[in-house]
Amino acid sequence: MKSSVIVFPGSNCDSDCYDCLNEVTGGPVTYVWHKEEALPSTDLVVIPGGFSYGDYLRAGAIARFSPIMKQVVEFANAGGAVIGICNGFQVLLEAGLLEGAMRRNENFHFICKNVYIRTEQVESIFSQAMNPGQVLSIPIAHGEGNYYCDDQTLSSLKKNDQILFRYSDVSGQVDASTNPNGSVDNIAGILNQKKNVLGMMPHPERASDALLGSVDGRFIWESLITCLV
Amino acid sequence: MLEAHIQVTLKPSVLDTQGKAIHSALHSLKFKAVNEVRAGKYFLVRSDEDNLETFTAEVRKMCDQVLVNPIIETYSFTIQEMSKA
Numbered sequence: 539m540k541s542s543v544i545v546f547p548g549s550n551c552d553s554d555c556y557d558c559l560n561e562v563t564g565g566p567v568t569y570v571w572h573k574e575e576a577l578p579s580t581d582l583v584v585i586p587g588g589f590s591y592g593d594y595l596r597a598g599a600i601a602r603f604s605p606i607m608k609q610v611v612e613f614a615n616a617g618g619a620v621i622g623i624c625n626g627f628q629v630l631l632e633a634g635l636l637e638g639a640m641r642r643n644e645n646f647h648f649i650c651k652n653v654y655i656r657t658e659q660v661e662s663i664f665s666q667a668m669n670p671g672q673v674l675s676i677p678i679a680h681g682e683g684n685y686y687c688d689d690q691t692l693s694s695l696k697k698n699d700q701i702l703f704r705y706s707d708v709s710g711q712v713d714a715s716t717n718p719n720g721s722v723d724n725i726a727g728i729l730n731q732k733k734n735v736l737g738m739m740p741h742p743e744r745a746s747d748a749l750l751g752s753v754d755g756r757f758i759w760e761s762l763i764t765c766l767v
Numbered sequence: 768m769l770e771a772h773i774q775v776t777l778k779p780s781v782l783d784t785q786g787k788a789i790h791s792a793l794h795s796l797k798f799k800a801v802n803e804v805r806a807g808k809y810f811l812v813r814s815d816e817d818n819l820e821t822f823t824a825e826v827r828k829m830c831d832q833v834l835v836n837p838i839i840e841t842y843s844f845t846i847q848e849m850s851k852a
Contacts, residue, residue, distance in 0.1 A: 596836055639838040642784040686839055
């Protein structure tokens with residue numbers, strides 16, 4: 539599977555994504571600098587975590603004007619697989635590829651810890667390797683991961699099965715006590731309507747190697763390998 | 768030459784965690800009568816444009832396209848002749 543990792547000034551999970559994809563998919567993986575005006579031939583585009591443009595204005599707000607983003611939007615609109623992780627999720631929201639917006643975490647804190655997320659649907663290229671309701675252990679690390687959308691958007695996300703992950707406990711229980719940041723409806727990851735674009739706050743690339751304590755992130759990459767190759 | 772003073776705040780329906788933190792800080796400093804704080808952003812945009820109508824339309828576009836995220840934020844602005852530096 540050919541993957542491309544977009545690199546903005548301030549991206550800091552690009553190497554993690556690169557190494558992880560190289561390891562899990564066998565490559566090739568290509569870094570794509572944000573000034574590039576064309577994507578290489580690729581099966582998957584990854585927008586990694588970090589603080590693109592120092593989070594100036596709003597997280598992800600400036601990155602979406604980078605030349606490469608025009609290509610990413612075209613790639614996504616043509617049905618290409620795109621995953622945005624953490625800051626990458628924020629970039630996808632600002633770029634309008636996903637619905638909603640991010641607010642500061644409800645408890646004001648930057649939260650860096652392992653959480654559990656429940657797989658809400660397996661009919662997507664990102665989740666075919668999971669079982670319905672499967673709980674994954676994946677870390678989060680963000681200050682602005684408090685997902686927001688209005689009631690109308692929330693009901694359309696539900697109706698179209700666009701909510702892929704919800705924050706849960708280890709047994710898959712989803713309630714206010716398992717919500718780390720105040721996100722609407724415990725949302726940790728959503729899909730676009732065509733289900734070829736995923737944004738998620740947890741970092742699967744940090745949970746794809748036994749040395750790091752969890753390999754649950756691999757389910758996402760393995761789903762993609764099955765569907766895209 | 769004109770300048771715009773633009774204020775951006777979270778919509779009233781959106782929880783403002785910064786404003787809440789500042790509110791409790793003010794209370795701990797004994798400003799007991801304070802009953803709400805909303806935090807926001809301020810932009811000063813100076814332009815060579817002289818036409819008030821043109822500049823007003825431009826500022827609105829800037830807000831809609833980049834300065835404001837309309838899903839969670841709202842804005843207001845005033846325009847005046849450029850102040851002397």
